[in-house]
Amino acid sequence: MLIALCSAKGAPGVTTSGLALALSWPRGVVLAELDPAGGDVLAGYGRAQLTVGGLAELELVARRGGLAGQLDAHLVQLDTAGRARLLPGLADPATARHVDWERLATALASVEDGAVDVVADCGRLRVEHFPAAVVRRAAAVVMVTGSTLRAVRAAAQAVTELRNEGNGPAPPAGGLAALVVGPGEPYGEREIGEALGVPVVGVLPRDARAAAVLSDGAPAGRLFSQSALLRAARSAAARLVGFAAAQEARLTPPPTTPAAPAATVGGGRGR
Ligand SMILES: Nc1ncnc2c1ncn2[C@@H]1O[C@H](COP(=O)(O)OP(=O)(O)O)[C@@H](O)[C@H]1O
Ligand SMILES: [Mg+2]
Incomplete structure (x- = not known):
């Protein structure tokens, strides 16, 4: 399943939340950093110790055909169990205009023939070269929002825009939902769900210590996995x-109707 995370203006926390989710995912998952503003995880959580081509290099090989078959070589292991992997984002945001989001969305929607989920960090809605094709293809589109009036108002506007109806990108086929970061400032899950008109699928507390591990590579320590954020x-x-x-x-x-024999489904991975 392809799941897109995005935010409205001025609501930080998408990358940190995406990483927290990926590390907590109940099955195999790829965190794909698609924010056109560039990737953060290698320099943050990865403490610049990991190197891999990531999205930029994948884009180059994809031009020669066979993106799906190449994806694996561009992923970095995120956890010791090997359940969560990362497609590192662009090191240089100037290259975002070269990315064929449509082609990437197609490949990400069927990673390992659907056996592995993809959580795509799409960054802020409305920025130039926003991966709208990925949002359109996703089974679920999750608006990451704070709980202040300012944040909720911006998120509600963004939801309206996504559903739109008019000048925005085509509405997503999948379901819209919200993820609240830092509830109770002052609004809670129920109020935010009502204001946005979408179900709230999760609430992440403010937890500066655990967030610093995820966003800035601070030492994890023994209690990290039991932190309020990870729980x-x-x-x-x-x-x-x-x-x-x-x-x-x-x-x-x-x-x-009689379907094609199962053996041929997804078997056409060109190289
Ligand atoms: N749940 C949280 N609790 C405390 N701080 C957080 C939380 N989520 C994110 N942050 C902090 O907010 C800042 C921006 O987070 P980030 O995930 O990079 O935002 P975005 O990807 O939306 O730009 C980082 O310093 C990060 O540590
Ligand atoms: Mg980010």
Whole structure:
């Protein structure tokens, strides 16, 4: 399943939340850093110790054909169990205009024939070269928002724009949802869900210590996995998987006519 995370103006926390979710995902997952403003995880959580081509290099090989078959070589392991992997984002945001988001969205929607989920950090809505094609293809599109009036208002506007109806990118086929970072400032889950008109699939507390591990590579320490942020991320990840699966089921029509033999489905990975 492809799941897109994005934010409205001035609502930070997408990358940190995406990383917390990926590390807490109940099954295999790829965190794809698609923010056209550039990737952060290698320099932050990765403490600049990992190097890999990532999105920029993948884009170059994709031009020669066979993106799906090449993806694996561009992923970095995020956890020791090997369940979470990272597609590092652009080192140079100036290259965002060269990325073919449509082609990438198609490849990401079927990583390992759907056995692995993809959580795509799409960054802020409305920025130039925003990966709208990825949002359109995703089973679930999650608006990451704070809980201040300013944040909720901006997120509500962004949801309206996404649903749109008019001048925005085509509305996503999948379900829209919200993830609240730092609830109670002053609004809570229920109020935010009502204001946005979408289900809230998770609530992550403000937890500066754990967030610094994720966004700036601060030493994790023994208690990191038991931090308030990681505990909340585990429950948010489980809820999000459930939400996205329901949306995907809604999007995938039940097989009626005799289908192609299973062996050929997804077998056409060109190299
Ligand atoms: N749940 C949280 N609690 C405390 N600080 C957070 C939390 N989420 C993010 N932050 C902090 O906010 C800042 C911006 O986060 P980041 O994820 O990079 O935002 P974005 O990707 O939306 O630009 C970072 O310093 C990060 O540590
Ligand atoms: Mg970010």
